[in-house]
Amino acid sequence: MQKNLILYNSLSNKKEEFKPIKDGxxxxxxxxxxxYSSSHMGHARSAIVFDVIVRFLRIVGYEVTYVKNFTDIDDKIINKASELGVDSKDISEKFKQEYIxxxxxxxxxxxxxxxxxSDNIDGIIDLISRIISNGFAYESNGDVYFQIDKFKDYGKLSxxxxxxxxxNHRIEFNPNKNNDLDFALWKKAKDDEPGxxxxxxxxxxxxxIECSVMSCNHLGKNFDIHGGGRDLIFPHHENEIAQSESINDGCFANYWLHNGLxxxxxxxxxxxxxxxINIRDALDKWNFNLIRIFFLSHHYRTPVDLSEEKxxxxxxxxxxxVKKINTQGNNSGDKGFRDLWKEAMLDDFNTAKAFGIFFKYINEGxxxxxxxxEIEEFEFVMGIKGWREIFINQKENINEEMISEIVIKRNNARKDKNWKLADELRSQAESLGFILIDNKDSTTWEPIDQ
RNA sequence: GGCGGUGUAGCCAAGUGGUAAGGCGACGGUCUGCAAAACCGUUAUACCCCGGUUCGAAUCCGGGCACCGCCUCCA
Incomplete structure (x- = not known):
């Protein structure tokens, strides 16, 4: 079946066939x-989307090098540190570990x-120097700015x-800049700031500038895919392109993928x-598999509305x-499943369609x-693990003796056809948080879903 | 104002030329003393509106309308 991978490239605003720079x-x-702060569900979505993309690329046979940076030097980190009276390194290190x-x-x-x-300052200084000597940037009062009117493709991504x-009136006037749209490659440090x-x-x-340096370090000056949230298209990714291509003969990332917010x-x-909503708070409440399935039930490019109800x-x-998978017998397997969901994924990573197919195949036995x-392969790509056991083992913290007492009483009442008492005992059980299930010749119970 | 996106059932959501996936909910039925679960069935002549192209359009083209995002830090 192996069809070609199609993906939506933000650079052309079109779906394109993916052609890697190096075969395979x-x-x-x-x-x-x-x-500078705890990561939130926006980070979670982006991470999950690209996690699945990388997993899928690997499973269809690509050898993938996946790089994701930490921006650990930034005004927001500095501000937060001075607010709390601590070293900015303490802030960045703490939240970096949290993120991981x-x-x-x-x-x-x-x-x-x-x-x-912070581990790439030398490389950054080197890159800035080269941009300056290529005539695309200038120094001004200790700052260095990229001169956007020198770069004719400026604006091609956004x-x-x-x-x-x-x-646009929102751009602030800065006397150090030649042009209001020029952006900083290097910022002069005040006395009390790290530098x-x-x-x-x-x-x-x-x-x-850091992304231009670090992507080049690990992937080379021309690489296949650059990803991130939609909100990064401007100015962040636009500026990355300008910096990188100003010294690399117009080559940088070939495909730009942006996830919806x-x-x-x-x-x-x-x-x-x-x-x-912080990731930690969400994870306290929801199993990670449910969070993944929620996000992956939407196409990665569309905006998603998150709520308790959803x-x-x-x-x-x-x-x-889950019940279906775990209880259904050994029907003859249908080999169409594997091809179908992969086909959906080959078309711009359509996880929503893939899950639709998954549900359908399971529902139809x-x-x-x-x-x-086959199930495990799908689970691997979607990164859902142990989800078939989420709903088992929830019977802790329930007083089993009390329950069996109620069950016995109620079954006696049922034998006597005392339905009124039987119903009372059922509601009593429910108010205690469990539900009674009458089977053919026994009564079992389950905790009531929250 | 510029750029981009979105508009599909009660709700969520796939579907980019061949006659509307999937999920939640709802309704009817089987089962049950009653329930729950499960199972069976029903649930958009219809895809924001108006034109056009086509044998054929949710899908392509033109024109509207509505909502959202970015344009300042953001995943």
């Missing part, structure tokens, strides 16, 4: 977090490389013309609204499907324990 190999760079843990708890495979800005950008010595004095890298109860998730829906449908290998 894929280099992918995904923008990681700025580590969160990602693992979400079932994401570690990227092959997770470089930090489809913005520089003229229209200049009419590194450079040809332009003590300072720190601007945002954007999330809303919470129909509202944008943002600090000002105060509706940010997660509950996922839980219900998963509960049913076409895959079950006898096709466990």
């Amino acid at each position: 190999k894929v280099g992918i760079y995904v923008c990681g977090p700025t580590v 843990e969160d990602m693992r708890n979400l079932g994401c495979i570690d990227p092959d490389f997770q470089p930090c800005v 489809n913005q013309s520089t003229d229209s950008m200049l009419t 590194w010595e450079s040809p332009w004095g003590k300072g720190r890298p601007g945002w954007h 999330i809303n919470i109860n129909q509202e944008k998730m943002s600090k000002s609204i105060g509706n940010i 997660l509950l829906e996922v839980e219900k449908s998963v509960r049913k499907i 076409l895959i079950n324990q006898s096709n466990i290998k």
Whole structure:
């Protein structure tokens, strides 16, 4: 069946056939977090999406190098540190470790490389120097700016013309800049700020430059896929392109993939609204498999509305499907499943369609324990693990003696056809948090779903 | 204002030229003393609106409308 991989390239705004630079190999760079606070569900979605993309690329035979950076030097980190009166390194280190843990708890495979800005200062200084000597940047009062009017392709990713950008009133006037749209490659450090010595004095890298350096370090100056959230298209990715291509003869990443953002109860998730959901809080409440299935039931490019209700829906449908897989017999397996879901994935990583196919095949009894290998392959790509056992072993913390007492009493009442008492005992059980199930010749019980 | 995206059943969501996947919910039935679960069945002549192309369009083209995002830090 092996069809070609098609993906939507933000650079052309079209679906394109994927052609790797080197046969059988894929280099992918995904923008990681700025580590100044706990990571949230937006990070989770992006991480899960690219995790599945990498897993899928591997399973169809590509040798993938997956790089995700940490931006551990940034104004927000510095501000947070000074607010708390601690070293900015303490902040970045703490949240970096948290992020790594969160990602693992979400079932994401570690990227092959997770470089930090602070380990790449020399490379950054070197790159900036080369951009300056190529005539695309200038030093001004200890800052270094990229001169966007020197780069004729500026705006090609976000489809913005520089003229229209200049009419934007939100750009702040900065006397050090030649042009309001120029952006910082290097920022002069104030006395109390962390900084590194450079040809332009003590300072720190601007945002954007680190990704140009670190992607090139691990993947080369021209690599296959660059990913990140939609919100990074401008200015971050636009500026990365400008920096990198200004010294690399117009070559950088070939395909740009952007995942959609999330809303919470129909509202944008943002600090000002105060509706940010941290990954840790979500994981306290929901099994990571449910979170993954929720996100993967949507196409990665569309915005997603996250709510308690939606997660509950996922839980219900998963509960049913799990029961089916675990109880259904050994029907003859249907080999169509593997080809169908992979075909869906080959078309711009359509996980939503793949899950639709998965549910359908299970519901129709076409895959079950006898096709466990096929199920496991699907599970591996989607990164869902142990989800078939989520709903087992929930019987702890329940007083079994009390329950069997109620069951015995009720069964006696039923024998006497005392339905009123039997019903009372049933509601008594329910108020204690479990439900009685009358089978042919026995009564069992289960905890009531929360 | 510029750029991009989205608009498919009560809700969520696939579907980019061949006659509407899947999930949740709802309804009817089987089973049950009653339930629960399970199973069977029903649930969009129809894809924001108006034109056009085509034998044929949710899918392509033109024109509207609505919502959202980005354009300042953001996954």
